[in-house]
Amino acid sequence: MTTAAFRPKILAFLCNWCSYAGADLAGVSRIQYPSTIRVIRTMCSCRVNPQFVTKALLMGVDGVLVLGCHPGECHYIEGNMYTRRRVIALKRMLEVLGINPDRVRLEWVSASEGTRFADTVESFTATIRQLGPNPLRGG
Amino acid sequence: MVRFVPTVCPYCGAGCGLLLVARDNRVIGTRPWQRHPVNEGKLCIKGWNAHEFIHHSERLTAPLIKDGQSFREASWEEALKLVASRFGEIKEQHGPGSVAILSSAKCTNEENYVIQKFARAVVGTNNIDHCARLCHAPTVAGLVASLGSGAMTNPIGDLEQSDCILVIGSDTTSQHPLVAREIIKAKERGAKLILADPRAIQLSKQADIFLQLKPGTEIALLNGIMKVILERGLEDKEFIARRTEGIEDLTNTVKDYPLEQVEQITGVKAKDIEEAALTYGQAERAAIVYAMGITQHTTGTANVMSTANLALLTGNLGRTGTGVNPLRGQNNVQGACDLGALPDVLPGYRSVTDDAIRAEVAGLWGVASLPSEAGLTVVEMLDAAAEGKIKAMYIIGENPMLSDPDTSHVKKGLENLEFLVVQDIFPTETAQLAGVVLPSACWAEKEGTYTNTERRVQLSRKAVEPPGEAVSDWEIICRLAKAMGFADLFPYTSAEEIFEELRKVTPQYAGMTYERLNQPEGLVWPCPTEDHPGTPILHVDQCSRGKGKFQAVGHEAPAEEPDEEYPLILTTGRVASQWHGGSMTRRSPTLNNEFPRSYIEINPQDAKKLGVVNGDLVTVVSRRGEIETDALVTDRIELGVVFMPFHFVEGAANLLTNPALDPISKIPEFKVAAVRVSKAS
Amino acid sequence: MRYGDTVRKTVQAMLEKGMVDEVLAFVRGVDERDVVPAFITDAAEAEKITVASYQPYSLASILADYGDKGKKIGLVVRSCDARGVIELAKRNQVNRDDIYLIGIECYGTVNPANAKEGEIYIFHDAMEVGGKKEALDESLLSANCRRCEYPVPGMADISCAIDGDGAIANTPKGEEMLAAANLKSQGSTVDASAMKERAARWQDKDFPNLGTDRQERLDYWLRQFDKCIKCYGCRNVCPLCYCKDCALDADRVWVERGRMPPPRLFHLTRLMHIADSCLNCGQCEAVCPMEIPLTRLYHQLHNELRSIFDYESGINIDDALPLGTFTEEEMKAGGVELG
Structure with a gap:
């Protein structure tokens, strides 16, 4: 039922130190990537409360992207360690409930990885296009 | 030391069991009581937080006497002396009929008994009533006329066994959540749920058939359903022949309700009405559940009789999972009625006009005689006060300034009194107008019995002492009676002593004792003798009046319909976490936070026409008054109708409501008034 | 009371010897199907403790909400409650050093609303209703109990058998507790594998x-x-x-x-x-x-x-x-x- 008309709405949480800078780099380097994402910057990826993600999905957002620093590079040393475990748990919760956990993705993107950022958005958008609109309505 | 005290919830008529958690003299929490037969270890949000207001700083702790514009604290002696002398004077000068008393559906059975005894034996008047007048007076009148007994016919737990439940005029998940549970359980067993309501309430998500009708068209709907049942031969011919009278009248009446016409009147599609009729008619065990949507109309009594008609027509009476099930609102409104806090009956629903009955009761009480004319009802009392015919009122545990219709008129009436005494646990809006305010103990601070909607009489236990000088309502009555020279009529030293007396004049309670009641099941009336096990289901072999009577009734328009000037129908009701006038729930943080303020539900199309968006401040005007409140734009409410909860004094819905009364039961038409809504300037 | 002597004996001894200030346990309420929590301070009241198979509240939750801080408190707990206390202790909501866990083996509990008349005891292969032994009817048990993998509260200080003198000390504190009651730590005869099988079966089903x-x-x-x-x-x-x-x-x-x-x-x-x-x-x-x-x-x-x-x-x-x-x-x- 996915048609060309389906424009995925993706919420992207970018950590201030790495992935947001990486996104910025993609911008100044004029690297093209789909305009499906809406960005919210947090200081660290582990600031992303799982409620942000579930609330977004309940509000009808089609996918949620969480980007942080590579392991060992977190500005706060270990924040991304908690993010990783948390997103794994969150995705398991979605699966048990019956929401496709592929609608949530965690990736590590560093400040120098403009291309990687663009590729991540490209790839996730394609995934969401394939999954179709979010079946959840009404929060 | 932490103690767990098993007792009964003070909010609604479900009468759930809970454990109060108390440390020393403070209640610190609530837990459900798993052993209790009604709620089986579950509670709603009100039950869970029933303790929150107990120790609130605004609890009345001392008698207050009005001094100029404000109150000063006084001793019991001074306050009661004042009350006694004023009542005495007014009674002397203007006759006992110039005094009126409002008892409380939140007081215990024992307290309601002594309050009506006080009214009749000390003051000498039948001007005693309580808030049942505003909710289920039509049930009492209507079901007596149809079946012979004005109470819920089946136990709450029976609903789980139904195959089809028709819920009409009840927001069950909000108001009687633990009754809604039984409906949910029935559904999970495969039962069908038919819901008739002007709003898409939460229960509509569970309904198999949702009939969104216009307020005030209930009889048309029910008559339409009965017509279909008769046409399809789904009526219980054997039951009708053996156990009823008046079928010809009914048949004659409902034949004038073809579905196309019913659709015109109610706004409900003919095919949905037909489906509902077939579903109810074909069910092996069908039950009707109703509440204010049936009763709070100028045709309230007729509405009730119409539901009884449907049950009688299909033989759905006297068996498990069937019956006519009015959901009584207050935790003890059933008991307050049972114990005679009503102007036309003594305890046990026996008429005040009956010489023999009066003589019997007078004999037990040791008085020469009792007043023989029926007294005034709630709204009539306030009308009479405004006209100067009632000079003094004694209002116990009620807040007419919030809960009666046409608040400006209520205020006028109360302010016109020569003397007003208010007895309560909090300084309510009504108490503000009083000459004397007396402080009562609340539900957790006294022992006594309460009767829930399924006629179950339960013991409620004391957990802590009342604050300051507050004492239980029955003690206050005893002290006042003593101050008025009637000490010998009120010699009680415990609630149990009162119970032992009241069961002598209340046939339904005659076989009950505190010892027998000391079990989680309590006892269900009628319980005529001490070895009688109680009566969960009424009208088993025959109706209380013998044969069930078909009271044929026709649709009548509400007293005030929308017109050019007031184009919308205002219907009022409640929300899940607030209770009535709000004196308890607005002082309970968890409950108040959930629904903290007044609002009006407006359909999106109506809102658009008015240029109103969600959250806008709007002005709502009726012929009685004007208020400002917040707009909640939702498609839950149908076109042409607006809804307001009545709990909030700052957006008091009852400033707008119509005090037009049902001629039989004198209930006001809370459910229909005509209003105009506009964006506030 | 038909069963639970080991528990009552231990609680009595602990209170008598001042090992704890109070014990939180279930006692019989208004009738045999009613159990309510109670904080017991008087050793003589220990005889009111019941191990009948009802669990209307989490005692761990009651402890966290209403327990007296700074006191030494004993709790009579099934595995779920024992584990609850340990989780609360991990989160600094209770002080594990002040808590003495008297564990009782458990094969499931019932809600009195669903249960038959008469006091119920659930064993791993049978049940006793109103004094009469019957085959175990799993449909009476709460759904979560059927899926439970922890019949023996090994994480408590002691694990007591429902029937008889069996009690095991799981911790040094537990040894002290049994010693105070003059009870010897003896092994369990519970067939743990049968419970694992039942748990797996119901997890698969649910x-x-x-x-x-x-x-x-x-x-x-x-x-x-x-x-x-x-x-x-x-x-x-x-x-x-x-x-x-x-x-x-x-x-x-x-x-x-x-x-x-x-x-x-x-x-x-x-x-x-x-x-x-x-x-x-x-x-x-x-x-x-x-x-x-x-x-x-x-x-x-x-x-x-x-x-x-x-x-x-x-x-x-x-x-x-x-x-x-x-x-x-x-x-x-x-x-x-x-x-």
């Missing part, structure tokens, strides 16, 4: 197959959540929900107030907060007025997380909470999986 239709599962849970009347019962009774300032409260930003049913975020938030440590104590489901089968959801998710994070809730007080910790290897692993 938990939907995650490999199949997601939409059906989602529709099911959304329909269940539609019934919710926001009584907060599940939150109130959960031993792990102790926050005074709860994210679900009406005056917080998360869950929009004044909506019935509440926004789904109510349930998804509590699920996310609890699941990693869910004890499968069953209190949430027991208290839900709208009969939402909560434990089916929470327990299944917990089992999933248990295997992913290799974490068992409530067993060892030194185990760090899975979402609040990480390993050396994880620091080194480059990807988004645990490595």
